[in-house]
Amino acid sequence: MGRVVIAPDSYKGSVSALGVAEAMARGVRQVFPQADIRKIPIADGGEGxxxxxxxxxxxxxxxxxxxxxxxxxxxxxxxxxxxxxxxxxxxxxxxxxxxxxxxxxxxxxxxxxxxxxxxxxxxxxxxxxxxxxxxxxxxxxxxxxxxxxxxxxxxxxxxxxxxxxxxxxxxxxxxxxxxxxxxxxxxxxxxxxxxxxxxxxxxxxxxxxxxxxxxxxxxxxxxxxxxxxxxxxxxxxxxxxxxxxxxxxxxxxxxxxxxxxxxxxxxxxVEIVLDAVGFAEIVREADFVITGEGRTDFQTAYGKAPVGVAKVAKQFGVPVFCLSGGLGHGAEDVLACGIDAVMSICDRPMALEECIAGAPALIESGSTRLCRIIKAARMGR
Missing domain, CATH: 3.90.1510.10 (Glycerate kinase, domain 2)
Structure with missing residues (x-):
C-alpha cells in the first residue's frame, strides 16, 4: 500500500475534523501499517x-x-x-x-x-x-x-x-x-x-x-x-x-x-479549504481517499465537504470512500458525485447519544472494517 489520504469534515457536536482524521488514521494502520497516511482535516464553511x-x-x-x-x-x-x-x-x-x-x-x-x-x-x-x-x-x-x-x-x-x-x-x-x-x-x-x-x-x-x-x-x-x-x-x-x-x-x-x-x-x-492545503497535489499520488462527516444524507450531494473532496480526487482517478457517523435519507445520492462507497461507523443498533459518546473508537473501528474490505478487493484483482 502506498499513500492513503484522510480528509474528513468534523462530526459536528462530537469530534473535530482533526480528531476524526486521527481516529481514521489509527484504523487504517491496523490494516495497512506501512501506508503513507496524509491527514487533511477539512471543512466546508461550517464548524471547523x-x-x-x-x-x-x-x-x-x-x-x-x-x-x-x-x-x-x-x-x-x-x-x-x-x-x-x-x-x-x-x-x-x-x-x-x-x-x-x-x-x-x-x-x-x-x-x-x-x-x-x-x-x-x-x-x-x-x-x-x-x-x-x-x-x-x-x-x-x-x-x-x-x-x-x-x-x-x-x-x-x-x-x-x-x-x-x-x-x-x-x-x-x-x-x-x-x-x-x-x-x-x-x-x-x-x-x-x-x-x-x-x-x-x-x-x-x-x-x-x-x-x-x-x-x-x-x-x-x-x-x-x-x-x-x-x-x-x-x-x-x-x-x-x-x-x-x-x-x-x-x-x-x-x-x-x-x-x-x-x-x-x-x-x-470546501474548495477554499482544499486550495489552501494544496489538496490536489497531495491526492494525485494517493491509492485511495477516506472522507466523512457527522451525517451523510441528501444535503451532502448539494456540495458539502465529502463531495468537494471527491470532485478533486476524481480528476486523478483516485477512489473515494465516505465514512460517516450516520446515513440519512438520500445518502446514496453522493454515489453520483464521485464517491465510490458510503458507510456508517455504527457497527450495531445504537442510540444517537451512544454513537456520539463513543465516536472516536467507532471511527477507528469503522476505518479498520473499511480497509479490510479494500484490502480484500485489491487481493482479488
Whole structure:
C-alpha cells in the first residue's frame, strides 16, 4: 500500500475534523501499517473552517465578544491567515445551532447579529479581505441581523425598527442603508458556502433547513413567506436581485443577506479549504481517499465537504470512500458525485447519544472494517 489520504469534515457536536482524521488514521494502520497516511482535516464553511484555514496557512486565532442567536453575550474565536491580511470567521461560532439547547431552537426569533459583529471586528482590525464560513446556522433571518450590526436599519410601517428574527421580516416596510459601515464597501468578502439552495421555495432556506432548527410545517410556510417579502424589499433598497442565486438560501438566507448588503461573492467552502492545503497535489499520488462527516444524507450531494473532496480526487482517478457517523435519507445520492462507497461507523443498533459518546473508537473501528474490505478487493484483482 502506498499513500492513503484522510480528509474528513468534523462530526459536528462530537469530534473535530482533526480528531476524526486521527481516529481514521489509527484504523487504517491496523490494516495497512506501512501506508503513507496524509491527514487533511477539512471543512466546508461550517464548524471547523477557521481551524482548517488557520492551520493550513500557519495563521493565528483571535477572540471577540459577540451575541449568540438569542442575543446573549459570548466569546468566540476567529482567525487571521498566515498572510496577515486575510480574516476568517465562522457564522456558526456566533449564530450556530449548537449554541442553543433543543428547547431554545426557534428560527422565527434567532438572529445573525453576532455574525455581523464578527465582520465588524475584522474591519476594526484593519483587515479588508474576509472569508466567512456560513454553515451550521440556527437562524432564518435572511442575514438581516448581520446587516443590522453593520448599520442597516429594517423599518416597519410606523417607522419603528423591527425586532430580531426571521418572522419579523413579514412586517418589513423599508430598508435604510444610510448608516451602513462605509468600510464594508472597501472589503473583499468571500463566502464559504456548503450548499447551492435558493432563498425561497421548495429548495429554499426555510423548507430545507428550517425543520432541523425547530420549524414545524406551519412555521416553515411563515418563514418562507417572510423571506420572500424581505427579498422584494432588499432588491428595492440595493438594486440587487440575488434571491434565486445558488447559495442564497444558505444559513437561513445569510447567503442572500451578504450578497444584498456587502460585496460578497459565494464560493463552495470546501474548495477554499482544499486550495489552501494544496489538496490536489497531495491526492494525485494517493491509492485511495477516506472522507466523512457527522451525517451523510441528501444535503451532502448539494456540495458539502465529502463531495468537494471527491470532485478533486476524481480528476486523478483516485477512489473515494465516505465514512460517516450516520446515513440519512438520500445518502446514496453522493454515489453520483464521485464517491465510490458510503458507510456508517455504527457497527450495531445504537442510540444517537451512544454513537456520539463513543465516536472516536467507532471511527477507528469503522476505518479498520473499511480497509479490510479494500484490502480484500485489491487481493482479488
Amino acid at each position: 473552517t477557521v481551524e482548517a484555514l488557520v492551520c493550513a496557512t500557519s495563521g493565528r486565532v483571535r477572540e471577540a465578544e459577540v451575541v449568540d442567536p438569542l442575543g446573549r453575550k459570548i466569546r468566540v474565536q476567529w482567525g487571521v491567515l498566515g498572510d496577515g491580511r486575510t480574516a476568517v470567521i465562522e457564522m456558526a461560532a456566533a449564530s450556530g445551532l449548537p449554541l442553543l439547547h433543543q428547547d431554545e431552537r426557534d428560527p422565527r426569533k434567532a438572529t445573525t447579529f453576532g455574525t455581523g459583529q464578527l465582520i465588524r471586528r475584522c474591519l476594526d482590525a484593519g483587515l479588508r479581505n474576509i472569508i466567512i464560513g456560513i454553515g451550521g446556522s440556527a437562524t432564518n433571518d435572511g442575514g438581516a441581523g448581520m446587516a443590522r450590526a453593520l448599520g442597516v436599519r429594517f423599518l416597519a410601517d410606523d417607522g419603528s425598527e423591527l425586532p430580531e428574527g426571521g418572522a419579523e421580516l413579514a412586517r418589513l416596510k423599508r430598508i435604510d442603508l444610510t448608516d451602513i459601515d462605509p468600510r464594508v464597501a472597501e472589503a473583499t468578502i468571500t463566502v464559504a458556502c456548503d450548499v447551492d439552495n435558493p432563498l425561497c421555495g421548495p429548495r429554499g432556506a426555510s423548507a430545507v433547513f428550517g425543520p432541523q432548527k425547530g420549524a414545524t410545517p406551519e412555521i416553515v410556510a411563515e418563514l418562507d413567506a417572510a423571506l420572500a417579502h424581505f427579498a422584494e424589499r432588499a432588491q428595492i433598497a440595493t438594486g440587487r436581485d440575488v434571491a434565486t442565486l445558488p447559495g442564497a438560501g444558505a444559513a437561513g438566507g445569510l447567503g442572500a443577506g451578504l450578497m444584498f448588503f456587502t460585496p460578497a461573492k459565494l464560493r463552495p467552502g
